[in-house]
Amino acid sequence: MLDVFSLFSPTVWIAVLAISVIAGLIKGMVGFALPLIMIAGFSSFMAPDLALAGLLIPALVINASQAMRQGLGEAVASVKRFSVFLAILGVMIVLAAQTVRLISPNLMLGMVGVFVTGFLTLQLVGWVPKLQGRNSRPFEVICATIAGLAGGVSGVWGPPTVLYLTALDTEKKEQVRVMGVVFFIGAVLLIPAHIVSGVLTWKTGVFSMMVLPASLIGVWIGQRIQDRIDQAMFKKATMIVLLITGLNLLRRAFFG
Numbered sequence: 001m002l003d004v005f006s007l008f009s010p011t012v013w014i015a016v017l018a019i020s021v022i023a024g025l026i027k028g029m030v031g032f033a034l035p036l037i038m039i040a041g042f043s044s045f046m047a048p049d050l051a052l053a054g055l056l057i058p059a060l061v062i063n064a065s066q067a068m069r070q071g072l073g074e075a076v077a078s079v080k081r082f083s084v085f086l087a088i089l090g091v092m093i094v095l096a097a098q099t100v101r102l103i104s105p106n107l108m109l110g111m112v113g114v115f116v117t118g119f120l121t122l123q124l125v126g127w128v129p130k131l132q133g134r135n136s137r138p139f140e141v142i143c144a145t146i147a148g149l150a151g152g153v154s155g156v157w158g159p160p161t162v163l164y165l166t167a168l169d170t171e172k173k174e175q176v177r178v179m180g181v182v183f184f185i186g187a188v189l190l191i192p193a194h195i196v197s198g199v200l201t202w203k204t205g206v207f208s209m210m211v212l213p214a215s216l217i218g219v220w221i222g223q224r225i226q227d228r229i230d231q232a233m234f235k236k237a238t239m240i241v242l243l244i245t246g247l248n249l250l251r252r253a254f255f256g
Contacts (some may be wrong), residue, residue: 004206012045020058020214021221027062028222030235031176032158032183033242034215035059036116039154040245043252048109049100052154053204056194058215060187065219066180070173078178079185084137085144085164086182089157090189092148097193100153110253112154115146116246119159120239123166140164151186152193158183 008016019041027034035055042051067075079086143164151157161182165175194200200208225234 004203004210007050007207008046015045016042016054016211017214020211021218024058024062024215024218024220025222025225026218027066027215028219028224029226031066031179032162034062035154036112036158036242036245038211039112040116040249043109043249048154049199050204050207052100053194053199053201054208054211056187056191056200057205057208058212059183060191061212062215062219063180063184063187067177067184069180070177074177075181078174078181082178082182085140085161086185088141088144089148089151089161089182089186092145093152093157093186093189094193096149096152097190097197097199098152100194100197100199106253109249111150113246113249113253115150115159117243117250119163120243120246122163123239124236124243136168139167147186151190157186 005013019038023034023037023041026037038055038058039048039051042054046054067078143160147157147160150160158179161179162175165178170178191200
């Protein structure tokens with residue numbers, strides 16, 4: 001444990017915990033963005049593979065709670081409805097996770113930045129594709145593939161998933177539940193995949209466990225705030241903040 005504490009100075013540890021609380025808060029309010037904020041924030045002062053390891057256990061625990069919020073029956077129904085998306089996502093996460101050590105840190109940050117800024121820009125300008133029935137299958141395959149590739153490399157598979165659910169006009173409560181199910185299944189696959197890849201070790205696993213309590217505190221606060229403010233307004237403000245974060249990732253990827 002003391003060896004883990006020696007990873008960073010006290011000032012950096014304070015920053016790590018603050019970012020974890022903020023990430024949990026946003027997650028508690030809108031149902032996604034915890035990995036986005038963590039990978040962006042942590043990567044500002046640590047290696048991208050360590051930043052990725054840090055978010056793995058919080059993502060697993062918090063998404064399990066989100067998926068089960070309306071009960072096991074509702075969660076199972078969501079898995080059945082989105083089984084194709086989940087299958088493609090799972091396969092791509094496992095395959096992409098094995099390339100983490102082969103991809104340069106700048107390229108990994110650039111990939112995440114492209115996904116984040118692309119998704120959020122579409123939402124902010126008001127472009128939301130309307131898809132129904134069989135017409136949604138090609139879009140489903142594309143979104144699941146992109147989500148799996150991004151998730152395996154960076155631990156971030158939220159934007160393509162949220163874009164797909166939004167395009168289907170998914171009801172708000174179900175959308176949050178489905179996001180929890182999708183992200184939880186992805187996290188379950190990601191942990192063993194990154195044990196194999198070498199990203200998640202005993203030391204980095206302890207680091208991830210130390211991030212968890214602060215993340216849970218943030219989620220609790222976020223859920224309390226969600227009951228008291230206008231969700232749509234706050235979600236748009238959150239997208240603007242995340243867009244800035246994504247642009248910063250692109251800046252670091254291309255300019256260092």
